[in-house]
Amino acid sequence: MKNSTKKERFLLVVLKLIHRKGFKATTMRDIAHELNFEVANVYNYIDSKQSLLEGYLFDIQDEFHKAIDTILATPHSPNEKLRLLVASYIGITTRRPYHQALLVNEWRNLKEPQLQEFVSRRKDYENKMRGIIAEGIEEDQFRANDVEMMAQTILATLRWLHNKCLDSETIINPLEIEKQLLDFIFTGISKK
Amino acid sequence: MKNSTKKERFLLVVLKLIHRKGFKATTMRDIAHELNFEVANVYNYIDSKQSLLEGYLFDIQDEFHKAIDTILATPHSPNEKLRLLVASYIGITTRRPYHQALLVNEWRNLKEPQLQEFVSRRKDYENKMRGIIAEGIEEDQFRANDVEMMAQTILATLRWLHNKCLDSETIINPLEIEKQLLDFIFTGISKK
């Protein structure tokens, strides 16, 4: 039983290469060299350089969307939903840090109409997150601050995580990260 | 009295163009077209496309370093130093959002040896910030969490700000942002 196809191995090797060099700076020749074959062969696996990027980004974006939709479908309190959302975000990031790094760093390299579709879908995600926060404020669980800024600030803390996953020399512990991040988001840095 | 030289106006126009299109995607032809003259003329203002990026990045990076060094030289408590640091970060970002956006989004496009110099200097900044946090933990002002994660998480919330400055249709109020962000960083999202 093989647990990954040839194409899946291709995609992972190239993903790491693109992460290292940046999407624009990674040429088809770089990709071919990394796989020890010629440029023309790359086109056995993909249609174009652009479609390669699109594949990575919409794939990981979908995973984030499925996660938030699952959480929204639960009957939990806003407080608990936000905790679940943070936990799911950390889970995806620790499982697929290279995809997440690409999502954060390279989405600007999409071309129309994919760029607009990507931004629109991201906006959907953020709106759902704002919904949770707004609900929490209504129910007096969260402080009544600017909802948009709250959502973006929390997302900013989460969008940094892939760096820790990829830089860290030791195996990281998602549960430990989850604890620390939830602690920070919900009660801040002050001791009391 | 003119308050900006011809070169300064050139740099600002090009900075906004690069912010809009991305550094790699912005060609010398794009720059020339934006300024209504020919490609060769661009080289009257700059030596190369790379040196243009280096100029922007090290300029704004310097401003951040001067700010943190000024704060470190004060006799304030760690708590107060961190508040001042956040305030200064917000100040720089609201004053120079395009530079800050470039700093966050395009530093990867530096080439060696400038890339290494940039990363090294950024590490210096982060170390100084960790110092403030570690001191605050020692003095029992901050919770004893992972210092590195605390620093990076706070930085992540700050590194998002330029988006708000540049996207917002209304004039933003730095003091209002400062209040909200300090509130979040120090006491989190929870009501109580």
Add this chain to the structure above:
DNA sequence: GTCTATAATTCGATAGAC
């Protein structure tokens, strides 16, 4: 400082043989 013209290189992608 502005232009035309072009050098020198690199890029993504394809044709066609095996």
Add this chain to the structure above:
DNA sequence: GTCTATCGAATTATAGAC
């Protein structure tokens, strides 16, 4: 699926006239 060979376009940068 893999190769050689190459196309056509785009790139940064420079030369030299005005």
